[in-house]
Amino acid sequence: MKEKVIEVRNLVKKFGSFVANDHLNFDVYQGEIFGFLGANGAGKTTAMKILCGLSAPTSGEVKVGGFDIYTETEKVKRNIGYMSQKFSLYEDMTIAENIRFFSGIYGISPKERKAKQEILLKNLDIESSKDSLIRSLPLGWKQKLAFSVAIFHDPKIVFLDEPTGGVDPITRRKFWDLIYETADRGITVFVTTHYMDEAEYCNRVSIMNDGRIEALDTPENLKKQYGAKNMDEVFLKIAR
Amino acid sequence: MKTIFYVIQKEFIQVRRNKTMLRMIVMIPLLQMLVLVFAATYDLKNVNIFLVDKDMSSTSRKLASKFEASPFFTINNASFSPEEGEKELLRNADNMVLVIPKGFERKLIRDDKASLQLLVNAIDGQAAQLGYSYAASVIRGFNKNIIAEWKGLPEFNPPFQINAVPRYWYNAELEYKWYMAPGVLAILVTLIGLFLSGMSLVKEKEQGTIEQLNVTPIRKIHFLAGKLIPFIVIALFDLSFGLLIAKIVFNLPIVGSLGLVFGFGILYLIGILGLGLFISTVADTQQQVMFVTYFFMMIFILMGGIFTPVDSMPKWAQLFDEANPVFHFMKVMRMVILKGSDFGDLIHEFFALCILGFTFLSLSVLRYRKTA
Incomplete structure (x- = not known):
């Protein structure tokens, strides 16, 4: 069995009397692509924000990258990358300036940055756009770039919150190629999505409903278990 | 860091x-x-006066010209009716109405004192006070002149008074x-x-x-x-x-x-x-x-x-x-x-x-x- 990079035990998050996360229990292993599914308002984003240290849980134990999120928040943050729903590079800065800024914050030396930046630009095939403002780029590029910047400091885990919203199937497919490459490098990918074809790409999938995890297994096993042809049917059976 | x-x-x-x-x-x-x-700016630049001179004597005219001579005042309008002056105040066309009553000169000679009326637009209290005090000093100066003229000698039996001469520090020219x-x-x-x-x-x-x-x-x-x-x-x-x-x-x-x-x-x-x-x-x-x-x-x-x-x-x-x-x-x-x-x-x-x-x-x- 591989190393556990995320351990969640009895995680509860309440907003007043509303229970957003109701006793969540799950583990995520190193290098896997973990799909986090659920209808809107099921509590996916809330749980993800807790794992990233953006939000404090009401109760329960959570370890990310081997560190406790209550007491070792800053160590957790060194070891994760995050790409939110809201596209979040600085629109009024260029690609190179964004990379320089985020590298600086993670303490990456200018020398290392330059070397890695070159590889990044080459991989995404955007070397000539290095000095373009982010706001001038097409959405698909922005998403790939935001993802690349989120893993620029080689985190153990990267969290992607609906990373492919609003782009065409081909661009989405290309984005998933990037995700595979990342997982191959040993970085764990924790991804939420609404697209059930994307769920098929994951190693394991959890499906949330009303703040609880209703199912957690490989897409193959889930389809067998629910007697469904594809993940779409599985999802509809559980979410209803 | x-x-x-x-x-x-x-x-x-x-x-x-x-x-x-x-x-x-x-x-x-x-x-x-x-x-x-x-x-x-609070510098008092221009106060428009509406003059109601009911006396029409040489003294009242002298007073009016005193105001004219001051750099702060302009006699904008004149009439015999104080009501018209009030209208001008309402229109904000003039800032002050100076009413010189009938018999002003005669009373001054006979009783050694006479009254004037100043109506000041005091919507802006600060400007009104400033305008009034400038007007009062013009009238005071006029008063002194009359005393000097009529009594003949300027320093003849002057009323005992203390003169404060201000020196404005740090902003001498105000x-x-x-x-x-x-x-x-x-x-x-x-x-x-x-x-x-x-x-x-x-x-x-x-x-x-x-x-x-x-x-x-x-x-x-x-x-x-x-x-x-x-x-x-x-x-x-x-x-x-x-x-x-x-x-x-x-x-x-x-x-x-x-x-x-x-x-x-x-x-x-x-x-x-x-x-x-x-x-x-x-x-x-x-x-x-x-x-x-x-x-x-x-x-x-x-x-x-x-x-x-x-x-x-x-x-x-x-x-x-x-x-x-x-x-x-x-x-x-x-x-x-x-x-x-x-x-x-x-x-x-x-x-x-x-x-x-x-x-x-x-x-x-x-x-x-x-x-x-």
Whole structure:
């Protein structure tokens, strides 16, 4: 069995009397692509924000990258990358300036940055756009770039919150190629999505409903278990 | 520590890319200094008089010409009807109605005294009082002349009187612009500092970049310091720019040390930017920031003593002003620039600004949380 990079035990998050996360229990292993599914308002984003240290849980134990999120928040943050729903590079800065800024914050030396930046630009095939403002780029590029910047400091885990919203199937497919490459490098990918074809790409999938995890297994096993042809049917059976 | 540098660099890049912001940084000092200082003046320039001379004697005409001769008064209209004068007051066409009653000269000769009536438009109390006291002094001068004329000898049995001859220190020519300029400079620095810092954090919230920062291991002290330093630099640039304009356009004498002006400027800005950041941590949108910032600006500036002397405010207002950074800074600016006060004269303001700055800054550091 591989190393556990995320351990969640009895995680509860309440907003007043509303229970957003109701006793969540799950583990995520190193290098896997973990799909986090659920209808809107099921509590996916809330749980993800807790794992990233953006939000404090009401109760329960959570370890990310081997560190406790209550007491070792800053160590957790060194070891994760995050790409939110809201596209979040600085629109009024260029690609190179964004990379320089985020590298600086993670303490990456200018020398290392330059070397890695070159590889990044080459991989995404955007070397000539290095000095373009982010706001001038097409959405698909922005998403790939935001993802690349989120893993620029080689985190153990990267969290992607609906990373492919609003782009065409081909661009989405290309984005998933990037995700595979990342997982191959040993970085764990924790991804939420609404697209059930994307769920098929994951190693394991959890499906949330009303703040609880209703199912957690490989897409193959889930389809067998629910007697469904594809993940779409599985999802509809559980979410209803 | 190096992270501060990266945040500063980022802020400067963003300011540079923001055309509106750049224009504001240059245009606000220019407009404020040139428009506000010229316009917001209490110098009494021109009082329009409506003359109702019912006496039509040589004495009444002499009095009228006395007013005409004064640089402050213009006899705009004349009529025999005080009602018409009242109408002019209502229309705001004239500021004052001077009524010389019938038999004025005769009474003066026979009884040695006579009455006049002055109706003053006192919607603006300050201007009314000033106008009245100028008018009264014209009449007093006229009175003395008559005594001298009629009694023959000017110093013949003069009534015993003490003459106070004022010497106006620190602003000998009572140049109102010199009094206004340091105050407007203080407002300028406040405006720039408060808006820049107020917008900075909330903009990141609106764009979602704040989350991206909050998942990084950046220390919030470093982040906030990196945010503040560029705005201090920009506000100090505007302070120098404003001073330069004041020097060139108004020939503002800068008696005290510029070092002191800028030293206090930095201290003051730390507090103002702290307040702006605090507003920014509480608010969710730029619109909210605008409203709250505007509210603080209004109170701070109106109570800070730019237009009305704080000494003549009620006791509670003076106490409140101890917590008003604009009040302290404006005082420092006027004292250093016009009087040449040194640090020793400003100990009280120094500690007040230190305490306020520390409070605002602590509030914003405490309120800003990376983990909600």
